[in-house]
Amino acid sequence: MMTLTRENLINLILAVMLLAVPFAANALGQPFYITLATRIAILALAATGLNLALGLGGLVSFGHAAFFGIGGYVAGILAAHAFSGDPLLFGLSGSKQMWVIWIAAVILSALVGLAIGAISLRTSGVYFIMITLAFAQMVYYFAISWPAYGGEDGLSILVRNQFPGVNTMRPLTFFLICYVVLLLGLGLFALIRASRFGTALQAARQNEVRVATVGIQPYRIRLTAFAISAAVTGLAGALFADLNRFVSPSMLSWHMSGELIVLIILGGTGRLFGPLAGAALYVIFEFALGGLTERWQFFLGLILLAVVLFARGGLLGLLAGKAKHG
Amino acid sequence: MLLDVTKIEAFYGASQALFGVDLSVAEGEAVALMGRNGMGKTTTIRAICNLNPPRAGAVKICGTDTKGKRPHHIAKLGIGLVPEGRRCFPNLTVHENLFAAARPGQWTLERVNELFPRLEERHAQMARSLSGGEQQMLAIGRALMTNPRLLILDEATEGLAPVIRQDIWKAIRRLKAEGLSILVVDKTLSELLPVADRCVILENGRSAWSGRPADLTTELQDRYLGV
Structure with missing residues (x-):
């Protein structure tokens, strides 16, 4: 059973606050703040995906924008085909159903994650960072040079995709969908962290050889973690496209990969609610x-510098004390 | 034969460390691997586990040639290694260290905790905060959690307080009594010899002598183990 530690209490407060703000904004007739909270939830989900690879596995992926963008393009492309009625591939049609889009985004991101991970994970350290960046840039330039889906201009989603039984055009409804998906993403993270797989992943980060001598192949568990991480970030990308009703190559750019890393560092690397704390801080700063x-990013840079120098555990480290795992 | 090492040669870069080591461990047997510092004991163990794969000779585990196999395959073949210098995962808890290594078999968390009650007391503590002796118990416990057919202990009691040493030797004797095969490297002959069924002495990277502990005369000890 989960004990009420200081960190759990802070997590609970964060979760409740994120839920409360849109309801208050709705009551006050300020839909802008609902969109802000939705953005926080989606970025937190994307960073939770990266947190699996980076926080637990120590894999500093500088290419997670690829998965975020792939998720976004899956949403955009499926919606565009559903709207125009043109068949997609192999006679399959597009879809306006969010759950269909989510499944497609998760599967495609995981597959691309497997392919990128299979090559990248043969390297480590700075080479891993560079190779993941290179793959993401390949996807970025591919999107730019693909005129069928907007190329550099991006692709609009004319009407937000649907979810059975609710009106997704209502900001509060769409926020609640994103919030529940975020909670599921966080649940998956917690489950993986507590599992033998997650423990072995953390052990591999601490010492690869020692892990091998107990019969665990570090490469395989890292590859699995990388693919799951990609899938979660891809799912967030699909939601992000639906939030903006627009998808463009900027979702795939290296700035996005950097932003996700920044979110995790701000919030607390490897902490369950680190990505949410980081995303909240980031979006609030941005706003x-x-x-x-x-030039707000200059000030964000200063804050990031302060976090790296004086609060290595991020916001959660500052509030809840040193992480159990380091 | 559980472990069969034939004429292995191993190198560190260009310099040769092993020049033909022969070693075997039968099911249920405890073998002491002995020799002065720098004679190749740890290198032999690293070669068996393919952490430093031998360039010549052969290592067979339960009849399977280990040539080209990765270290995690060697562990899966049934080798449980307790490396020199208490190598735990410092930023995982005691429980997580054991849990990460767990593979199905008779060795479970409960049994490891029964063997080393201190580990149960410290189960939620980070491995880095344990005493040296407790870290060594954890390293042994972690190797047992893989349910090995052969446990390799490399200097398991080195640098520990005498009281803790006694605990570790007690555990080793119990493991031996339960029929686990053990390959052990240690400098404390008074504890090592009663446990061992057979001794293998290395000198300058070669197997120099092999026999029963009773046959290891003072003269042989002076010749191969004295400083």
Whole structure:
């Protein structure tokens, strides 16, 4: 049973606050804040995916934008085909159903994650960072040069995709969908972290040879973790496309990969709610500082510097103390 | 034969460390691998586990040639290694260290905790915060959790307090009594010899002497093990 540690209490407060803000905004007739909270939930989900690879496995992937963008393009392309009625591949038609899009985004991201991971994980350290970046840039330039789906201009989703029984065009409804998916993503992270697989993944991060001598192949568990991580980030990408009703190559750019890493560092690497804390901080900074100056990222840089220098455990480390795992 | 090592040669880069080591361990047997510092004991163990694969000779585990196999395959063939220097996963808890290594078999968390009650007391503690002796118990426990057919202990009691050493030797004697095959490297002859069924002495990377502990005369000890 989960004990009420300080960290769990903070997690609970974060989860409740994220849920409360859109309801308050809805009551006050301020839908903008609902969109802000939805953005936090989706970015937190994307970063939770990366947290599996980076936080548990120590795999600093600088290419997770590829999966985020692939998820986005799956949503955009399926919706575009459903709208136009043109068949997709092998006689399959598009879809406006979110759950169909989610399944497709998860499967495609996981498969691309497997392919990228299978090659990247043969390297480590700075080479791993560079090779994941290179793969993501390949996907980015492919999207730019693909005129059928908007190329550099991106692809609009005319009407937000549907979910059975609810009106997804209502901001609060769409937020709730994203919130539940985020909770499921966090649940998956917690489950994996507590499993033998997750423990072995963390052990492999600490010492590869020692893990091998107890009969575990580090490469295989890392590849599995990388594919699951890609799938979760891909799912977030599909939701992000639906939030903006637009998908463009910017979702695939290396800035996005960097942003996801920044979210995790801000919140707390390897912590269950680190990505949510980081995403909340990031979006609030973006909103608050962005209103004051165009160069808000300069100030974010300063804050990131302070976190790296003085609060290595991120916001959660600062509030809840040192992580159990380091 | 559970482990059959024939004329292995191993290198560190260009320098040769083993020049033909022969070693075998039968089912249920405890073999002491002995020799002065730098004679090739740890290198032999690393070669058996393919952490430093031999360039010549053969290693067979239960009849399977280990040539080209990765270290995790060797572990799956039934080798449980307790490496020199208490190598735990420092940032995992005691329970997680054991849990990560678990494979089905008679050795379970309960049995390891029964063998080393201190580990049960410290199950939620990070491995890095344990004492040296407790870390060694954890390293042995972790190897047992893989349910090995052969347990290899490389200097398992080195640098430990005498009281803790006694606990570790007690555990080794119990494992031997339960029929587990053991290959053990240790410098404490007074503890090692009563446990061993057979001794193999290495000198300058070669097997120099092999026989029963009773036949290891003072003269032989002075010749091969004295400093």
